[in-house]
Amino acid sequence: MSEIERIIKNIEAGKTTATLETESAILRAKADDSNAILEVIEERALERAAGIDKEIEQGIIRKLSGVPFVAKDNFLTLGSKTTAASKILENFKSPLQATAIERLEAEGAICIGKSNLDSFAHGGSTENSYFGVTLNAKDKARVAGGSSGGSAVAVAKGIVPFALGTDTGGSIRQPASFNGVVGFKPSYGLISRFGVIAMASSTDTVGPITTSVADAELLTEILAGQDKKDMNVMSDGFKPVESGKKYRVGIIKEYMADGVDKKVRDRVVELTEKLAEKGHKVIEISVPTAKYALPVYYTVVPAEISSNLARYDGVRYGLRAKDAKTIAEVYGRSRDEGFVDENKRRILIGAFVLSSGFYDAYYQKAQKVRTLLINDFNQAFNNVDFLIGPVAPTLAFKIGKNAHDPLQAYMEDILTVPPSLAGLPAISVPAKVAGDELPVGVQIIAPYVKDAELLNFARVAHGVEHE
């Protein structure tokens, strides 16, 4: 039985209440010593829980009645600040909520806190958070991964049964892998981005972090579907599928190269062997342009970041540098003080690749290679139903390892960015590891909008791995 299912069953049986679930989740969040939670939402959460308990008394039980969760702190929420783990929004309070939060609340879920991330989701370790690093759920000397590190740790440590994250280039999948939970990045446009602080508009996605694939399916069904406030959301929504079909699965050749930690590769091989035993056809397949995905990503995404972060100018909200006299000083000093180094690095790269005279050579060329990558994926999916490979080239690394080597930090994204650039759905399913070993995930990638099929297969794979 999944975590969410268990709570709903207990609510139905009268063994627990929304208030009880909310209070205990709040207590766990407060007791947590891994810096996963930036702010606990107490007052609003308990008020909502009381309201939901009244509903339950009247026999109204919704899909998520009384289920507590945390949202990455780049989702706009009521009853708390929304900081994007930045100084520039350190005291920012939103007058409205993200569509994703609204949809979960409409089904009775209760947001009890905001989880840590790399500032503005720039990073893969939470070390770029203005509020400090989140510690790995399994090993406190190691990073939680990121950027949705706080969300992954909150679920891995059982603070909440699920959390919301965002994934622009691996920010749900990689921390899920590092902490041993399920992290699903849906197709671009499946879930509304309204009310989510934008990183890169063309690859930003919203997704759940859970302990089971079944919970991810349930949440995706609630979160997906047309939203008048985000023009890129597709109208079809999401319906889970249940199929015992035997699939064709392709191990991505380029993902299994020497640069990838053997421990990581072994888990992929073991899972595919088990899948083959169950009658799925496993072959090796090449996605040749995948090797160019990282430079493409670190051209296109900073360009979009430099644009999306232009609104943080100290004029209307957020930090305004003290004693700034001229408008140039307001801009320059507010942004200098309010952004962390990694924010600035990406803004500078982005401004550079978009600048007159360089646009064609960098941004435009990167977009062309991106099209080739999409073609390559389409080609691969002519022969297989799903692609499979590692999530990240390493296990959770030691805190500070990449502190002075941003390029090495970018390399951690090498296996997660290709599906992001192509808009494809991808999931990190935890592999089976010995009790004293670090968690590791296996990445499964599906064709565009085959989210339901992907989750159906991921459920099978997760089951096979842990039966």
Added chain:
Amino acid sequence: MSRIIPTIGIECHVQLKTKTKLFSDTDNDARDASPNSKVSEIDYALPGMLPYLNKEAVRLACRAAKALNADVARFSMFDRKHYFYPDLPKGYQTSQMYNPIILEGYVELPSGTKVRVDHAHLEEDAGKQTHYSGYTLVDLNRAGTPLIEIVSAPDIHSAADARAYAEELHKLMTYADISHGDLYHGNMRFDVNISVSSDPDKLGTRVEIKNMNSFRAVEAAADYEISRQMKVIEAGEKVVQETRGWDDAKQKTIPQRSKENAKDYRYMPDADIPPVILSDEQIAEFQSGFPKMPAEYRAEFAVLGVDKSAVNVLLAERAIAEIVSEVLEKSDAAKAKKVANLIISTLGIADDSKKIKLPSVSDLITLAEMLMQGEINSNAGDKIFSELISGRENSRQIAKDENLIQVSDTGEVEKIVDEVLASEVAAKAIADIKAGEQKAIGFLVGLVMKESKGKANPAVVREVILTKLSN
């Protein structure tokens, strides 16, 4: 030295009269609203906000295309134009750089000159800044208002034509019901690019004069700038590529920004807005029920036999042109001409700011009939017309109430004629007429008119005098 030719291209920003802004549900009509009262989270660029494209703006752009004799792009896209300014909340303006919605077209000036339109694109307006006692105040009411920017080819060669082009654009946009066209509130703003060259095959260095919101300023700035540049060239110097502003008080252009300080806008496609893809059917639907354009009225009004500048007065507002056209349709060219002349003589000199009410077609036709049948004289016609435009109705009633009907009753006229003819002052004229000097009759008619206090119908008076004298 060979002749120096000025070349002018104009970029015109037209605010669209949509109900809501280009990317949000905020009320778009902020003309008399208090500052920052028409601003939503999206217009304010709160974190996490996304644009939602207003379909009505796309519809109006399609209609603008038709007014500009241009094709609508089947595929257009939005791009981000980046710069930091306190009145630009997102830090970029959402515009169309690479794939504009309106393709090549042209505007035909009343003179017959054609000015090509290079393209026109949809974009959002920025807010407004006011400088006050050392502070800069920002009003975001206008931020996000839909605009189309119409970019002309460098086809204009005089300040007068620059103005004519601006005026014609204004007519096209208001006739097509795309913009309120309220210049005072900045509904249409003009950037004028000017260069001069002695080589007809080569353009000179371009100077841009930004952000003018009156036809007069467009013409005056172009005039000033052409002669300034000519003087520079005649002095053997080079024109500097720069952006200048028009100082209305000093009636001169002043430097604002040189090319070295030109901004790099770092354009990029806006991934938050899907491409606008329009089918032939959709475009046809958006352009259906298209109103008559100024050129069509000009052709129609040719039968009135009034001169071109007078026709321009009739076309100054679409509603006036519509009324004249309806009078023409429901009566005849002669009556319509009477009406046209009333409009031209009254509205041609009217103060723009004065609110006038447009008379009904039937009142105008009645008025024209009364004039033509001699029931009232032309002074009375002007008087009735001015009553009509100040809000009164029923021309005949006004004539009666104001005692303006001419005396055509022969009996009554005869009485006055008899009195006049018997008077001493008339004696010489009567003698002259009898001696064959027919023009003296005018003097007698004048005396009768004076005696009747202008109410007698002069034609009837003349008739009666002639009859009496021939007896």
